[in-house]
Amino acid sequence: MNCRQVVELMTDYIEGALSAADRARFEEHIAGCDGCTAYLAQLRMARKIMGKLADEPVPAGVEKELLEAFRSWRSTR
Amino acid sequence: MGEANVDSELEALRAGDEAAFQSLIQRYHGPMFRLAMTYVGDRGVAEDVVQESWLTCLRGLDRFEGRSSLKTWLFGILVNVARSRRRKESRILPFASLWRRDDSDSHRPTVDRSRFGSDGMWSAGPHSWDNVPESKVLGDETIQHVRSAIDALPPKQREVILLRDVAGFDGAEVSALLGISPANERVRLHRARAAVRQQLEDYLK
Numbered sequence A: 001m002n003c004r005q006v007v008e009l010m011t012d013y014i015e016g017a018l019s020a021a022d023r024a025r026f027e028e029h030i031a032g033c034d035g036c037t038a039y040l041a042q043l044r045m046a047r048k049i050m051g052k053l054a055d056e057p058v059p060a061g062v063e064k065e066l067l068e069a070f071r072s073w074r075s076t077r
Numbered sequence B: 001m002g003e004a005n006v007d008s009e010l011e012a013l014r015a016g017d018e019a020a021f022q023s024l025i026q027r028y029h030g031p032m033f034r035l036a037m038t039y040v041g042d043r044g045v046a047e048d049v050v051q052e053s054w055l056t057c058l059r060g061l062d063r064f065e066g067r068s069s070l071k072t073w074l075f076g077i078l079v080n081v082a083r084s085r086r087r088k089e090s091r092i093l094p095f096a097s098l099w100r101r102d103d104s105d106s107h108r109p110t111v112d113r114s115r116f117g118s119d120g121m122w123s124a125g126p127h128s129w130d131n132v133p134e135s136k137v138l139g140d141e142t143i144q145h146v147r148s149a150i151d152a153l154p155p156k157q158r159e160v161i162l163l164r165d166v167a168g169f170d171g172a173e174v175s176a177l178l179g180i181s182p183a184n185e186r187v188r189l190h191r192a193r194a195a196v197r198q199q200l201e202d203y204l205k
Helices: A003-008 A010-014 A020-031 A034-055 A060-075 B003-014 B018-040 B043-060 B070-089 B096-100 B140-151 B155-166 B171-178 B182-204
Strands: none
Touching (some): A003 A010, A003 A020, A003 A034, A010 A034, A020 A034, A034 B140, A034 B182, A060 B018, A060 B043, B003 B018, B043 B070, B070 B171, B155 B171, B155 B182, B171 B182
16 A cells, blocks of 8 residues: 555544455554654544534524523423 | 433423523534535524524424434434525525535545655655644634635535534434435545645644
């Protein structure tokens, strides 16, 4: 496997979707390749940073409206 | 989150516990809004879609059988509401053509060929971010770059990466929610993460 092939397999690797043979060849390549090691770490970091987007605050007006909807749902059951 | 937690959350909602509903809003409203934007492309319409999804969730709460998690159920409602709204809007909005032209399932390379030599090995490989201060890697400006990178993705990649990496679903849940094969889910995820990584590389280098 060369780097150009390895980078395209990285998500399958992270997801555990590679065959045992491909996984072994992938890991053998990574062990000797700084560029691919960095690339894999960066894909994982990208994922970690994206996780932070979930923490965005809900606009106060939106939350207020939804809580009012909840109260009215509660009162009509 | 364990099943016991999910069940107790559902029970709290059914019992009318407002704090439980508020916690749900705080966790999922942001990712739901981002996902809705993928389908309708207009903030006002996306806000409507999310609101309608929450109301549908409330109306269905007493009938919800808990065969999926509350979270999966909620996002499933959102995807349905948003897709049906997109179909209605598609007659008038050029936005729909973004979906028709989206070839995210292709296997085109995700890394510029010019970065490899003729032997397929890196000629201009990425530099490790180990020496970039963590305060920068995880800082607000970086998050802003990631947000723009996601917004720029074709819609089929955007829906997958929002569900996976922002909303935190696993691969099987996302292929079920979107009705796509696990292999397609991985192809779209890979293309999307590769694009976001590239944006980060450009910013952090």
